[in-house]
Amino acid sequence: MAGAEEAAALAVTAGDPSGIGPEIAMAAWNSRAATGIAPFYLLTDPALMSARARHLGVDIPVEETTPAEAAKVFARALPVVPLASRFTDSIGVPTSDNAAGVIEAIDRAVADVFSGTAAALVTCPIAKKPLYDAGFRFPGHTEYLAHLAGQKVGREITPVMLLAGPELRTVPVTIHIPLARVPGTLTTEMILRTARITAHDLRSRFGIADPRLAITGLNPHAGEGGAMGKEDETIVRPAVDQLRAEGINAFGPLPADTLFHARARAGYDVALCMYHDQALIPAKALAFDEAVNVTLGLPFIRTSPDHGTAFDIAGKGIARPDSLIAALKLARQLADTQDASA
């Protein structure tokens, strides 16, 4: 593996410009000596970055560059690859006016990863609602990235959302859907697809030879023998049986309420959960500042901080860059692992 300064930089999208994305990206760059993060470039509007630095009263040099030159620039300035779109600078108040630029950044970053000018993609948070209002039809990054990757490789891609923290990894099987729709959406096939991708990527990307998959039930007490819901036996258990028959070290359905304390966590490498909050609450409760959102199943590496746009604190200079720094480090580590095994 070449030294980090010779490797392609990481492509980072600044996310919703009204949120904390721009300032945590600046803080992450500023931490480079202390944290040892590898070079990255930010896809955004350079004018907005300079204005945000002035607003925050921080001295962050911003330098316009190209993906190929970014790694060299990184030592002296925050490399910014300009978008065609310009942003309205509206701190803390999201606007659909910025939707085109937010999407352009993601599209450009994905193109850079496919062309090899970026080693991996790291996304800062987007707010979904202003994008929906502008006509964006994907629930979030996870689904949109799968769409872009599918277009590129010519087959449908199932994306898997992994929340990876120092003490816990979780995966929601259903992702961005209303809770009321979970029981009707969840299928044995969906659990199987998600589990197979999770097991595969934990082996190939994370180096876990025989990953242990704890599969939660959907209902309280995993259904209490059918008294508190049937899905655990009719949908989840057949998936566990099939996975075991395929040689995947899966077990369950397990009651979710007793799965996340320290002794239970020692028994598995990832918890496959049936819906968004079942997976994301324990992950964020245990490690809000360190956990990273990773999309498995893609033909490239994508990580993201585990938090959102935090409009309530945007522009106040108190947003913590820790989860973004963890996302940058994990993206680099996964990219280096991929290069080493290529």
Ligand SMILES: NC(=O)c1ccc[n+]([C@@H]2O[C@H](COP(=O)([O-])OP(=O)(O)OC[C@H]3O[C@@H](n4cnc5c(N)ncnc54)[C@H](O)[C@@H]3O)[C@@H](O)[C@H]2O)c1
């Ligand atoms: N990766 C993503 O794109 C992503 C992830 C999660 C949420 N979101 C979006 O973010 C928006 C806001 O979501 P939310 O309010 O539920 O969650 P949030 O994570 O934005 O904020 C929750 C709380 O945590 C605080 N917080 C968040 N990040 C912080 C940081 N780095 N430092 C200090 N405090 C921090 C906020 O101030 C707020 O009080 C939603 O529109 C949601 O869709 C996007």
Ligand SMILES: N[C@H](C(=O)O)[C@H](O)COP(=O)(O)O
């Ligand atoms: N569900 C994620 C979370 O709450 O952290 C978040 O919305 C990010 O999703 P995307 O990475 O798909 O945008």
